[in-house]
Amino acid sequence: MPPKRILFLLHKYPYPPTDSTRFRVYWGAIEAFSGWERSFWILTWEKKDPRAEEHLRKMGALQVWNFSRWRLGGNILRRLFSWRPAQTEMLYERRIAQAFLQEAQAVDVIYVHTLRLGRYLEALDPSLRHKVLLDLNDAFSKHYLSGWRRYPLGLRGLALIEGVRFRGYERAFLRRFPHVAVVGPQDYAYLRRQLPAESLSLTQIDQCMPERPPTPAPPPQQEIGLYFLGNLYYWPNREGLGFFLRRIWPLMRAAFPQLRLQVVGRTPPAFLRRYRRVPGVVWRGFLPEAEMPAFLAQVHVFLSPVRLGAGIQGKILEALYAAKPIIAAAEATAWAEAYEPLIGLFRCAADDPPAWVEALRAILADYPAIVQAMQAPAARAHLTQHFGVAHVQSQYQTLAAYCLPPLAK
Structure with missing residues (x-):
């Protein structure tokens, strides 16, 4: 046949x-x-x-x-x-x-x-x-x-x-x-x-998404590494990150001066010119897949401030597989409620900046335990069952x- x-x-x-x-x-x-x-x-x-x-x-x-x-x-x-x-x-x-x-x-x-x-x-x-x-x-x-x-x-x-x-x-x-x-x-x-x-x-x-092995970083001490990963030529990514840098990032930096945010992804020149001097932000540009494991081993928390869009954000799943705690805008992550429990995902209303600070505080207070729970066999099996x-x-x-x-x- x-x-x-x-x-x-x-x-x-x-x-x-x-x-x-x-x-x-x-x-x-x-x-x-x-x-x-x-x-x-x-x-x-x-x-x-x-x-x-x-x-x-x-x-x-x-x-x-x-x-x-x-x-x-x-x-x-x-x-x-x-x-x-x-x-x-x-x-x-x-x-x-x-x-x-x-x-x-x-x-x-x-x-x-x-x-x-x-x-x-x-x-x-x-x-x-x-x-x-x-x-x-x-x-x-x-x-x-x-x-x-x-x-x-x-x-x-x-x-x-x-x-x-x-x-x-x-x-x-x-x-x-x-x-x-x-x-x-x-x-x-x-x-x-x-x-x-x-x-x-x-x-x-x-x-x-890629079923990455966990890539835990050393517990945050001298520096707390946040990261954003996404194509900033895509309007919902650009809108969300811009809102975050204007409204939420200053409060986070005031509460945790040792914070550093690394932005990974292709970035329009005009957007980069507007935000490149924001204190504590490093613009990495596009990173090839081969460089991602080494990068992930240096950062602690994934940031997803996207407020628009539909479907399921693949970058959040990628961070879950990598055992990176996540702080995400609740407006674009209602889908997560259907897949609970997604250990390590902290959802905050975008228009409530203090909630983002408290979410980060909660993650840092119990960081090793959260990362360990994200790597547990039951948590990994849950991801594979739904997103493999x-x-x-x-x-x-x-x-x-x-x-x-x-x-x-």
Whole structure:
């Protein structure tokens, strides 16, 4: 019997898996079908990546369309008054859509990440919709409708409009496609509430991250090392860290003068210029994966001040695996309540700066015991049960089995 065929329709290069979304897509979804005949179509605003393309070609057939900013903007302007979200219009071109419809007939399963590529599914014959495994990743409408007020003033109206459009678009696709997945319990519950009276085939997928061995640092004495890890070109990361440096960091430094915060990740020059002279903050830039173990062995507490966004923050899971206590904004970590106990996670309301100081005080007062508890076999097993790569792969494999006709399963 010939191997089953799966087409991955993606809007970013999944390799190298350097962030939480790419990690889940690559290790959780793509590698879950290593025994299948895989092909990849990537429609992206990212620059051409020869390394990624060489790697993916070793795994299967590959086609890539790299959209320039002018091309993306032109696609949006041509459909300025569309009812669809602008992010779905910017990546849509008719000639690619026609080729996709032909390819869709030849494969057994079509994995689509995310609803940004929804326009390519609109013309799919209803008899082929069962083939689609639509990975929403996050509920985009939840992100924009709950957080538009925290965007820059000139972008708030656009964010609100995009949220309203995504809400209608998500509802339409939930009605139309029988195999839809979303990451995390909060986004799953949110989408269920959008259509409470209807029977939806919506599945919750968990996040996965590198299952790092614990890398404990010596107990804090002369210096207390906090760290932030994330791409600061991503607006929710930038907004959260900026808020933290303005409102919370001065109180922390006043209470603990020996604090030092290390910021790891690509950083826009304008953001760096604004905050580079903040006392006690070290800007490390991007760190290769090979350097992470040595870095983690020097720091004590992970900081996640992100207030916006959806899904599950992979960097928090990564810190849990590394046995680093975490102080995180409660607004973006409600998902953690579904996975309790997550030992070492301290959640604080972003608008309550003294609570962050007290959380750090509690961690430092019992630091060795907290780190030891995070390394206990039961705590490690709990993480693997819910966030391990094998667990997430099994979730995607189960969904893909539903996409196959009965005789092909």
